[in-house]
Amino acid sequence: METVGTVVGAAPAPGLRERRKRLTRDALVRSSLELFATRGYEGTTVDDIAAAVHVSQRTFFRYFASKEEVAFHVPRLAESLVVDAVRGRPPGEPPLDVLRGALRESWDGINEVVEQVVPLELHLRVYRVIESTPALLAAHLRRSSELEERLARVIAGREGVDLDTDPRPRILVAAVCGVVRVAERSWSAGDSGLAALRELVTAHLDQLGPALAGPWNDARRASG
Incomplete structure (x- = not known):
């Protein structure tokens, strides 16, 4: 056999x-x-x-x-590229720019990694399976939390802060990863490729600052 x-x-x-x-x-x-x-x-x-x-x-x-490990084999490869990209960003770059830049520069590598193992169309179909299967969704959320911790530790190390006493690295990483999850859910509802996900993530990240700091009501924004 x-x-x-x-x-x-x-x-x-x-x-x-x-x-x-x-x-x-x-x-x-x-x-x-x-x-x-x-x-x-x-x-x-x-x-x-x-x-x-x-x-x-x-x-x-x-x-x-x-089965769970094989289900997340491709995402794990992609996540490693993002973590490495964060580590490789220029010294002195602001933390939010570090994460945004790392995501941008990782896209081509992520596409290559995915396509070396499975067709992009199959990758999309499996993402939908993950979102609709309670056991896999729970594993996905657990793994996302673990990835956030890894990224927060890298950011804390770059900035020279103590992750145990300074909450900013975890807050920033949670916000950025939350944006990515929102974009992924919108993307998975359609039939577009990873290029469309890249555009969604970029557009959503552009809204991160205004969403956190600015008024959401158009009338109040105009009057301000």
Whole structure:
């Protein structure tokens, strides 16, 4: 049954071995997400995923600890790009500009990462599955909270502040990540690609300052 990545004869060279491992992992991800999108998350078993790739259940667990882990494999790759981009922003840049700039510069890399593993159309379909599946939505919110903490610690380190006593890094990151979640929900209701999500996030971030500091009522804004 082990037709993906099976080696006959002598052990392959390290480079070939890693390539076969990557191919097997990516095949498991694609098959998992396709099954989640067509059958639903709860309607898909690990055995279903393994059978689709022609490997054993043991092979699946060699790569992923659970269905949840494979469901969030692609988002985890994208999140790592954002965190790295925040770390790489120019010294002295204001924190809000750091986050906005990191999101902007991450987009092309995120598109590439997604398309290397799954079609963008499938990525969108699975996002809808996550939003509509209580277990996955709970995991998504938990992971979002963990990402916010990672980003807040990076911002605190850049600014030289103590995250345990200064709430500003967490407040700022929560606000920006909240904007991204609002944009993602609007985006997932349509059939547009990731370019449309990028435009939504940018437009929503432009509203962050006015939404927090300015009046919302047009009449009051005009009179002010």
